[in-house]
Amino acid sequence: MQNELGTPEYTQSMVVLTGAGISAESGVPTYRGTEGLWRNHCPQDLATPGAFSRDPDLVWDFYKWRRELVTSCEPNLAHLTLVEMEKQFENFFIITQNVDGLHQRAGSKNVLELHGSLWKIKCTQCGDRWQDFQIPLPAGNPICPSCGSLARPDVVWFGEPLERDILEQAHALSASADWMLVVGTSASIQPANILPLIAREVGARIIEINLEPTPLSAEASLTLKGPAGEVLPSWWDRIRHG
Numbered sequence: 602m603q604n605e606l607g608t609p610e611y612t613q614s615m616v617v618l619t620g621a622g623i624s625a626e627s628g629v630p631t632y633r634g635t636e637g638l639w640r641n642h643c644p645q646d647l648a649t650p651g652a653f654s655r656d657p658d659l660v661w662d663f664y665k666w667r668r669e670l671v672t673s674c675e676p677n678l679a680h681l682t683l684v685e686m687e688k689q690f691e692n693f694f695i696i697t698q699n700v701d702g703l704h705q706r707a708g709s710k711n712v713l714e715l716h717g718s719l720w721k722i723k724c725t726q727c728g729d730r731w732q733d734f735q736i737p738l739p740a741g742n743p744i745c746p747s748c749g750s751l752a753r754p755d756v757v758w759f760g761e762p763l764e765r766d767i768l769e770q771a772h773a774l775s776a777s778a779d780w781m782l783v784v785g786t787s788a789s790i791q792p793a794n795i796l797p798l799i800a801r802e803v804g805a806r807i808i809e810i811n812l813e814p815t816p817l818s819a820e821a822s823l824t825l826k827g828p829a830g831e832v833l834p835s836w837w838d839r840i841r842h843g
């Protein structure tokens with residue numbers, strides 16, 4: 602299979618799209634599926650602008666809990682393999698849907714966060730944004746230091762547009778990719794799930810790593826089934842050492 606597909610050259614552009622599955626072996630719950638976050642929490646109650654206006658305390662409690670959970674997790678072998686890959690390729694980019702910050706903690710440099718970050722906060726009024734790694738956050742809901750208004754997690758909720766410049770960068774990277782590695786995403790959320798299709802349109806080879814088939818599988822040049830923390834290091838080992 603690898604012969605038919607060819608082998609990535611280090612001068613080619615390698616774009617990696619990651620989803621919650623890449624962090625699953627670190628102990629971060631995925632969103633969907635039997636162990637997913639949405640199994641116990643209704644997205645409409647927690648991850649929409651409407652939910653936050655109705656009950657900011659409930660939504661902040663959910664995000665404070667997730668910040669604490671992620672703090673107790675470590676990057677796994679899949680995150681670490683991407684750090685090694687970045688050192689080899691001249692053009693290497695991670696586009697992540699994850700908000701956990703584990704790619705950066707592992708040491709990856711070129712990371713585009715499509716859906717924001719658990720470690721960023723933004724003002725609901727003046728739009729100021731800041732990083733905050735405190736665990737735990739002080740009691741009560743975070744307040745904007747500039748204008749004193751209620752602040753919110755700087756993540757992208759359902760029905761909200763992604764940051765325009767981030768989405769434009771993601772489109773541009775996908776449209777100039779030679780290879781796209783899609784790791785641990787259900788490929789069910791727009792507009793992130795369009796990115797591999799953009800890459801395929803320009804002739805990129807799509808490699809998918811997942812525990813199960815997704816709507817993208819039929820479009821992929823190669824699907825590697827299994828846990829990312831095992832499959833990704835062994836695929837990379839084969840590429841590097843032949």
Ligand code: BJW
Pocket residue numbers: 619620621622623625626631632633634637648698699700716756757758759760761762763784785786787788789790791792810811812813815827828829830
């Ligand atoms: C492993 C593994 C292992 C497990 N190894 N693999 C109706 C109402 C509202 C919106 C819409 C609507 N209809 C359509 C929409 C659009 C909507 C959308 O796509 N909805 C779908 C349900 C159809 N999209 C949006 O709303 C987006 N915005 C938008 O479209 O704006 C348009 C607009 C323009 C102009 C003005 C206004 C609007 C925004 C989407 C934001 C998504 N946000 C979230 C929450 C982030 C914050 C937070 O974390 O709290 O992002 S939702 C959630 O899904 C999160 C994720 O990043 C995203 C994707 O999930 P992911 O990563 O794929 O995880 P899972 O759990 O789904 O899958 C895990 C996978 O891993 C599985 O396949 C496993 O098999 C696999 N796996 N272990 C390898 N060890």
Ligand code: ZN
Pocket residue numbers: 724725726727728729745746747748749750
């Ligand atoms: Zn403010």
